[in-house]
Amino acid sequence: MRDQVRVVVAEDLFLIRDGLVRMLTEHGFTVVAAVDNGPALRRALAEDRPDVAVVDVRLPPTFTDEGLQAAIHARRQRPGFPVLVLSQYVEQLYARELLADGAGAVGYLLKDRVSNTGQFIDAVESVAGGGIAMDPQVVAKLLTRGDARGRTAELSPREREVLSLIAAGRSNAAIAHQLTISASAVTKHIAGIFGKLHLPESEDDNRRVLAVLAYLHR
Amino acid sequence: MRTRFAAPVRALAMLCLSVVGIGVAVLVVASAALMLVGVGRYVFPSAVSLLRRVTDAARWLAGRVGVEIERPYGPETGAVALLKARTTWRDVLWAVLEPIIGTWAAALALGMPLYGVYGVAVQPFVWQANARAGGANAYGVIHVTSTATALAAIPVGLALIALGLYIGPKLLRLRARWTGALLGPSRTTALEHRVETLVETRSDSVDAQAAELRRIERDLHDGAQARLVAVGMGLGNAERLFDEDPAAARELLAVAREASAKALDELRDLVRGVHPPVLADRGLADAIRALALDSLLDVDVSAELPGRPTPPVESAVYFAVNELLANTSKHAGAVAVRVALDYRNGVLTCDVVDDGGGGADPARGTGLRGIHSRLAVFDGTIAIHSPLGGPTRIRLEVPCAIRSA
Numbered sequence: 114m115r116d117q118v119r120v121v122v123a124e125d126l127f128l129i130r131d132g133l134v135r136m137l138t139e140h141g142f143t144v145v146a147a148v149d150n151g152p153a154l155r156r157a158l159a160e161d162r163p164d165v166a167v168v169d170v171r172l173p174p175t176f177t178d179e180g181l182q183a184a185i186h187a188r189r190q191r192p193g194f195p196v197l198v199l200s201q202y203v204e205q206l207y208a209r210e211l212l213a214d215g216a217g218a219v220g221y222l223l224k225d226r227v228s229n230t231g232q233f234i235d236a237v238e239s240v241a242g243g244g245i246a247m248d249p250q251v252v253a254k255l256l257t258r259g260d261a262r263g264r265t266a267e268l269s270p271r272e273r274e275v276l277s278l279i280a281a282g283r284s285n286a287a288i289a290h291q292l293t294i295s296a297s298a299v300t301k302h303i304a305g306i307f308g309k310l311h312l313p314e315s316e317d318d319n320r321r322v323l324a325v326l327a328y329l330h331r
Numbered sequence: 332m333r334t335r336f337a338a339p340v341r342a343l344a345m346l347c348l349s350v351v352g353i354g355v356a357v358l359v360v361a362s363a364a365l366m367l368v369g370v371g372r373y374v375f376p377s378a379v380s381l382l383r384r385v386t387d388a389a390r391w392l393a394g395r396v397g398v399e400i401e402r403p404y405g406p407e408t409g410a411v412a413l414l415k416a417r418t419t420w421r422d423v424l425w426a427v428l429e430p431i432i433g434t435w436a437a438a439l440a441l442g443m444p445l446y447g448v449y450g451v452a453v454q455p456f457v458w459q460a461n462a463r464a465g466g467a468n469a470y471g472v473i474h475v476t477s478t479a480t481a482l483a484a485i486p487v488g489l490a491l492i493a494l495g496l497y498i499g500p501k502l503l504r505l506r507a508r509w510t511g512a513l514l515g516p517s518r519t520t521a522l523e524h525r526v527e528t529l530v531e532t533r534s535d536s537v538d539a540q541a542a543e544l545r546r547i548e549r550d551l552h553d554g555a556q557a558r559l560v561a562v563g564m565g566l567g568n569a570e571r572l573f574d575e576d577p578a579a580a581r582e583l584l585a586v587a588r589e590a591s592a593k594a595l596d597e598l599r600d601l602v603r604g605v606h607p608p609v610l611a612d613r614g615l616a617d618a619i620r621a622l623a624l625d626s627l628l629d630v631d632v633s634a635e636l637p638g639r640p641t642p643p644v645e646s647a648v649y650f651a652v653n654e655l656l657a658n659t660s661k662h663a664g665a666v667a668v669r670v671a672l673d674y675r676n677g678v679l680t681c682d683v684v685d686d687g688g689g690g691a692d693p694a695r696g697t698g699l700r701g702i703h704s705r706l707a708v709f710d711g712t713i714a715i716h717s718p719l720g721g722p723t724r725i726r727l728e729v730p731c732a733i734r735s736a
Binding site for chain 2: 228
């Protein structure tokens, strides 16, 4: 099934680009283009029409946030186009910009996370499927911020864990497995989170995460 | 309006001051002459400091009419040093020339309204008495010999008051400007001061950079470098154990991966302290917005910049704001902070205003001093207004060029 998922990879360091392509191909994705600079990325996104893009924030020729800009531009052209952004740093500002359109299908991870192959592939899959994969650092900072404003103080430690894992792109089943609790317990915790943050209920998992992230970002 | 009515009063003050000035100048010159016989050594410094008090008052008066004059004096206090100081003799020169050149402006600013008041309010009542006493009764060109001519003098008097009040402030400013030419720093003193500042800020900045490099070296040596050595060793051991004890090898690999992640974390923190990624990517405004998002305070950022300042200026202002926000969250007991960036007339300003308890003391803590020396390299300044009970307002100003975006 994954071989029908067409991926564009943009990363300027050969070693990492090569590693990413290998990893994705090994796990059954089809890499349609692997580019090393901003203009080539924009071309690939427009011409190859991939299903998901894995993009490094900093790319030549400017070595600034060329990759991020290209990703945001592509999402403006194709709302909800799945993008997984990788970077040596995670910035709350960039996370907020990626989430701003509320369309989901966004991932933002530290490059180090690539070393955990299983989780990285899960993240690509989740994003390609319209989900969210936020780096634990982004979520941790959002929660501290929420605490400082007295918004998340009421969440129990378990609910915090669940929230972080959802934001990181894990499915309910994966969360249940990781925390060794039942799937229905996960659902209950999620309902609890929404109740305590006074957010409207929604059936769509993805919407729910976006609502929480938007709330914490405010 | 207030300046207009204050002008005659100020003019009077200036006139009195120039009378005092000439007296003190004579004293200075006399005590300088006494230096030859030795007694002057003890009298001269007091005479000079007295003269400086007079000139300080003149500077203050000039400031009141809108001409700021900087004090040009150096650190010298000894009799001989004061005798040699150019500023001493410029002060004397001012005191001597002031009554000659400056007086007319003050006299007009004071005299015209006064004479006008005389014509309007006094003359009509006294001209008859004057005439009886045989005095000449004239008001300007009008020869007052009857009630009619006395009344005719009233509009002339009113016009004189109006004219005097109208040109008064201008005259005083003109006068203050010439005062500034002698009492302000001369080109040489100004340049001397400039050189002093440059030497000071240069050595500060070199020291700060050297300290920064030492810190980076230490962090790399004790942090990432050490961890990479550990990673290498772990990988080597894992390679050796690969065949005979795969389980142990796997454990070593996991440890190595963890160490590499830690090394990356440390490198990230290090780079963030040297040059934050958002600052490099987007410039000052977005970098400060990123700071705001990382802060636990409610930080509202507004920025109106036509482009980007040079990277060193951006970096200095960024780290200054970083420090200020950290201070605020640590000490001020504030909840909300406003940061406003603006660029006008070649000066980048950054206001940081919190709603905390105030009482920030620049003398305490190295943070504010650090900001001061960081900005001083660019002739930038930090002004702190933090009364007890708050709020604290801090303004950073850095003169700089901006490349338009």
